[in-house]
Amino acid sequence: MTAFVSAAPSYCGRFGVAVLLVVLADFLFYGQPAGITVFLFAILIAAAVVAVHPAAFSDRRLWIKPTALLVALLPLAENVSALSVSIALAALAVFALSLSGRLRHSLARISGQIALFGLAAPFRFVGDFIRWRRAARRFGRRRIRLAAIAVWVMPLTLGAVFLALFGAANPVIEYWLSLIDLLKLLDLIQITRIAFWLFVLACVWAFLRPRLPRFRQRGSRPNNPLAGAQPATNPQRHVVEDIVFGKAAILRALIVFNVLFALQTGLDATYLWGGVALPDGLSYAAYAHRGAYPLIVTALLAAGFVLAALRPGSETSGDPLIRRLVYAWVAQNIMLVISSILRLDLYVGIYALTYWRIAAFVWMGLVASGLALIIARIALGKSNEWLFSANLLTLSLTLYACCFINFAALIANYNVDHSLEMTGQGISLDAWYLRSLGPGAFPALDRFLDHQSRAANNSVFRELAGRRGSDEDWYRTVQENWRAWSFRDWRLLRYLDSKGSLVLPQPSQPSLPGR
Template sequence: MFITLFGIANPVIGHWISLIDLRAILDLLDIWRLAFWLIVIGLVWGFLRPRLPRWCRRYISSTVRTSTPDQDGSTVSTLQQAMFGTAAILRALVVFNLLFAVQTVLDGAYLWGGVELPAGLTYAAYAHRGAYALIVTALLAAVFVLAALRPGSPTSADRRIRALVYLWSAQNVVLVISSILRLDLYVDIYSLTYWRVAAFIWMGLVATGIVLIVARIVLEKSNEWLLGANMLTLSAVLYTCCFVNFAAIIAHYNVTHSREMSGRGTELDWSYLHSLGPAAIPALDLAYKRSNGMGADMEPSFWARWRETDRFRIDQQNWRAWSFRNHRLARYLGQPLVPTMNAPR
């Protein structure tokens, strides 16, 4: 699953995977030959399977069901030890670290090393292929760490496993940073939206969650502590976002980074700016001031700006609409600092 996600996120790994021709491999197989040998196996299995003595069957059955005590006094079956024991988790972490190291090196070459993108691949496709797939990868890695290093388990006490988990967690943080950088490249070319702002915040929360998982392992805390720390972080982020004027930030960024203003990027999306509401009026005024005259294509947006202003002034007649954010916008528009109190209660 990690290789598949890396193939989606990284164009080089995706190209390597595309070179594997499954049809060519299947062409080497003879279906009739396989069917023949399966029938032969089914016919001769009853003659080849030995019937062991009853005492031997009881011994084998008891050996398979043998349980080994865990540190917390519970028992772990032999099958569970083989699948999720210390040796299995150690091997898995070694393989995972090697896979993530390949992705980290390739990502560093494209994002920080200045290596040109493959032919036919745009920054838009590169960002979309990478940002969200790597976040899913980081979340799956976090789930694996939580399942493998339960508090009080033998795997949690193994120093080699803890060192590999620290290394893997660091690589996951690098993956999240790469996702943020890819999304930033996309926004720098194709402007900013509410969903892209939410993606930035979500990636920051994922990185914080990985750091908290490492803190839980180092401090030997419980999963309840980890859940509480994540909920506290989420609550703090949501509370802080209540005081951020995202509409004004998005509008100002799109105006200042548009092709009309900076000479690069995409053309200014006037309809999306007007959909942001009255908070986008200062950014719209900045675009009007820096434009060379009132063109025919800008005139509809100019009159839409004044309609939005009139709508805002009407809404401000109701004293319940007062807020510090509207108060600042009203000052900008030259309105009274305190709304009238003659609206119906």
């Protein structure tokens, strides 16, 4: 507690930096579109974190941390999305914890620290303020009391009355008072704006004073003499575990599982890879849709069983036969995931592409890589913590790469290129869904409208073309604000400028009789 009070000057300095960041956040974000300003504000937070940790300048490798942070913040410059913002927040948390000397070295433990940091961040400022008040009261430090505020109520009230009376008696004072618009002053006091300030203050304070919550571990007291006399385990329970989950049970389970999975793999090889006709009443779309997601759940359950059965150092992990059966079973699970990806690809080829189906592709790829890492963990004799860290690294790199992919344009281009109107086969394009994807779908929608203008001239097409023009006008209006700039929007604006405005075809005139 004494250290808390002795550090009051540094706390005041951090509070001043936090207030400055709140002012900048109000200028950059409140009532404004989100764009390059998010990237700039993240850089400002990082600079503030470095400024409040002067001891970090003594580290010769200090330049490595800002460089790594800048790489993590690059997705914000490409495009502001929930994913890029999440990556930036995680990177800022790691950066702040590393400068304060609280960052762990294991990737698995770092992920736990990030989760705890995110949970504690909204309450960090309130907790620090309460502790500072208690410490100040305990050690007799000066603090703001309610009585010190109350003594100003009477003077200010009577002063306002006297000022009003002087205004009625003096024309000059009355003129000065007429220049003060109280309604305008009240308009500046907005509940939503104050809430925004408090939210930003709580967020930036968590980075300026990075701390993790501490949990008390419950356990038997060391002074309890009966603690050592208690039996640690139940022998009867161990007997049951050895029978139900022992080496013999796991061996039989792996044999049964391999047979069942071989049956499923054989069916997929027959119908999906071999092209054999399905039974009557069952289409390839239905076959693909019904099997894509349940097989992923099956693979996840299989992965959990393998991790539980082949714990490092256990009797089963050292048995050669069990290890071979596990390798075969995990390999079949990887084949099931690949079959699920093929099923989903067949389904997308018939029913078009959506955000959720792209997410399913990414998820299936992560599951397949996770199964491959399980084999690597068993073969190399690594721990489950190593497996968790490897999967976390794979997930992080995948999400980071996804920040640079324009999924709206990807979906729009695929659906246009595989639509009935463009290819003569498949299903009709859901152009209104394309419009809901936002400005990223403009190029694909333009190709579709250009093709339709030569093939048809109906009211639906004209309405869609009109909406396309109004959407572009709205988008250009938003982009006039420099705060909304991003590399992705800059590239799209270059395309729009090079293409020009969309020209609607004139309605066909009915031919006159006799001509």
